[in-house]
Amino acid sequence: xxxxxxxxxxxxxxxxxxxxxxxxxxxxxxxxxxxxxxxxxxxxxxxxxxxxxxxxxxxxxxxxxxxxxxxxxxxxxxxxxxxxxxxxxxxxxxxxxxxxxxxxxxxxxxxxxxxxxxxxxxxxxxxxxxxxxxxxxxxxxxxxxxxxxxxxxxxxxxxxxxxxxxxxxxxxxxxxxxxxxxxxxxxxxxxxxxxxxxxxxxxxxxxxxxxxxxxxxxxxxxxxxxxxxxxxxxxxxxxxxxxxxxxxxxxxxxxxxxxxxxx
Amino acid sequence: xxxxxxxxxxxxxxxxxxxxxxxxxxxxxxxxxxxxxxxxxxxxxxxxxxxxxxxxxxxxxxxxxxxxxxxxxxxxxxxxxxxxxxxxxxxxxxxxxxxxxxxxxxxxxxxxxxxxxxxxxxxxxxxxxxxxxxxxxxxxxxxxxxxxxxxxxxxxxxxxxxxxxxxxxxxxxxxxxxxxxxxxxxxxxxxxxxxxxxxxxxxxxxxxxxxxxxxxxxxxxxxxxxxxxxxxxxxx
Numbered sequence: 001x002x003x004x005x006x007x008x009x010x011x012x013x014x015x016x017x018x019x020x021x022x023x024x025x026x027x028x029x030x031x032x033x034x035x036x037x038x039x040x041x042x043x044x045x046x047x048x049x050x051x052x053x054x055x056x057x058x059x060x061x062x063x064x065x066x067x068x069x070x071x072x073x074x075x076x077x078x079x080x081x082x083x084x085x086x087x088x089x090x091x092x093x094x095x096x097x098x099x100x101x102x103x104x105x106x107x108x109x110x111x112x113x114x115x116x117x118x119x120x121x122x123x124x125x126x127x128x129x130x131x132x133x134x135x136x137x138x139x140x141x142x143x144x145x146x147x148x149x150x151x152x153x154x155x156x157x158x159x160x161x162x163x164x165x166x167x168x169x170x171x172x173x174x175x176x177x178x179x180x181x182x183x184x185x186x187x188x189x190x191x192x193x194x195x196x197x198x199x200x201x202x203x204x205x206x207x208x209x210x211x212x213x214x215x216x217x218x219x220x221x222x223x224x225x226x227x228x229x230x231x232x233x234x235x236x237x238x239x240x241x242x243x244x245x246x247x248x249x250x251x252x253x254x255x256x257x258x259x260x261x262x263x
Numbered sequence: 264x265x266x267x268x269x270x271x272x273x274x275x276x277x278x279x280x281x282x283x284x285x286x287x288x289x290x291x292x293x294x295x296x297x298x299x300x301x302x303x304x305x306x307x308x309x310x311x312x313x314x315x316x317x318x319x320x321x322x323x324x325x326x327x328x329x330x331x332x333x334x335x336x337x338x339x340x341x342x343x344x345x346x347x348x349x350x351x352x353x354x355x356x357x358x359x360x361x362x363x364x365x366x367x368x369x370x371x372x373x374x375x376x377x378x379x380x381x382x383x384x385x386x387x388x389x390x391x392x393x394x395x396x397x398x399x400x401x402x403x404x405x406x407x408x409x410x411x412x413x414x415x416x417x418x419x420x421x422x423x424x425x426x427x428x429x430x431x432x433x434x435x436x437x438x439x440x441x442x443x444x445x446x447x448x449x450x451x452x453x454x455x456x457x458x459x460x461x462x463x464x465x466x467x468x469x470x471x472x473x474x475x476x477x478x479x480x481x482x483x484x485x486x487x488x489x490x491x492x493x494x495x496x497x498x499x
Contacts, residue, residue: 218341218343219341222343246343246344246347247343247344247347247348247480248344248348248480248481249344254344255344255345258343258344259270259342259343259344259345259346260270260271260272260275261269261270261271
């Protein structure tokens with residue numbers, strides 16, 4: 001639970017509302033009563049030391065924890081007012097609306113074209129080849145990859161450079177027109193130029209999507225996000241405007257972590 | 264020294280301490296220049312004036328050194344939160360101290376000129392002004408070194424006393440000039456020294472605001488009581 005005086009866990013126009021979210025793995029509790037709102041058309045970054053629960057929390061938002069044996073999620077998470085932790089919710093449909101990009105680029109062992117086309121095809125979002133072609137092109141354009149790959153769409157996605165693969169994965173995520181994009185350390189395997197391209201892309205994408213990013217790089221959190229939540233030992237210690245968190249954190253633990261005094 | 268405790272990377276703490284130490288050293292020098300300039304005026308000591316003028320060069324080189332260290336740390340450490348605030352504050356405080364030392368040096372130069380003329384009673388008023396300014400400078404440097412935000416607020420509040428003293432001194436100098444027009448040259452120089460001291464008070468106020476920001480992350484509100492100044496102009 002958050003201390004309301006030092007935290008702004010709730011915001012005026014949330015896309016995702018999380019309340020009392022707790023997670024345990026085989027009886028061992030990893031997250032304790034998390035309250036956090038994810039703002040619409042903005043980037044929220046989750047920072048904190050390894051094992052603090054930030055990735056666990058991220059995975060709650062598209063029910064990725066469902067596939068882990070012994071993992072129990074309680075509380076409430078609603079996306080646009082719809083409770084997603086309900087058993088009736090189809091996780092596959094949910095993951096179309098709440099997409100995910102992982103730490104290591106993981107393109108399918110298929111052509112660049114099919115990597116993008118796969119989602120729209122299985123979700124039946126397009127009719128006919130022309131429409132599919134258009135979705136592939138638009139998605140690659142929005143991911144800033146079109147110019148680099150337009151002449152080699154039928155070559156395998158795995159043949160691209162690491163940074164290109166990650167943008168391919170982002171293109172794949174946006175091809176199904178999600179509302180929310182979750183990113184789990186999307187740049188940790190990329191060089192600074194590829195990182196800058198992905199960050200520019202995140203900046204661009206926030207106009208259309210709500211983005212949540214887990215990152216170990218404080219500088220990256222500072223660069224790309226508008227709100228930042230600091231996780232520690234399974235709780236949200238502090239959440240606020242990114243500028244406030246990095247210039248004037250209210251909590252000693254936040255200060256210690258971001259300045260490198262964390263013991 | 265402010266905010267230099269226990270970084271995981273020890274050399275980072277060392278660099279923060281180094282910047283604080285440089286600022287403190289610069290402050291100490293500025294204080295000495297001010298004291299020497301006023302003593303040179305009162306005791307009509309040309310050597311001391313020259314000494315104060317020379318010392319200003321060391322202040323300038325410390326200012327350059329601090330700026331260099333700040334740029335270096337911003338690039339290499341990417342400081343955050345209290346570290347970021349203390350590094351930025353060090354840069355701004357160093358600039359204020361450079362100005363303070365410059366104003367004091369200007370006083371030392373004028374002392375050389377004034378001391379060509381016969382002694383004047385009006386120099387006593389300068390001592391009163393400089394005592395307040397020096398006290399402000401000492402207190403604000405203490406507040407910096409001890410990371411004392413409350414102490415900084417008190418320094419800022421003293422600036423009004425200095426403004427009042429300056430306005431009184433302005434009138435006093437006018438009286439000397441009207442009494443005997445042979446006083447005009449010296450009294451004008453004294454008036455410039457007084458104005459320099461009044462500006463030193465303003466810079467101490469800026470430093471106090473930076474110390475407060477460094478410590479708390481909040482800006483002191485700019486609303487301070489302002490009286491009517493010597494020219495009869497009401498400040499906004």
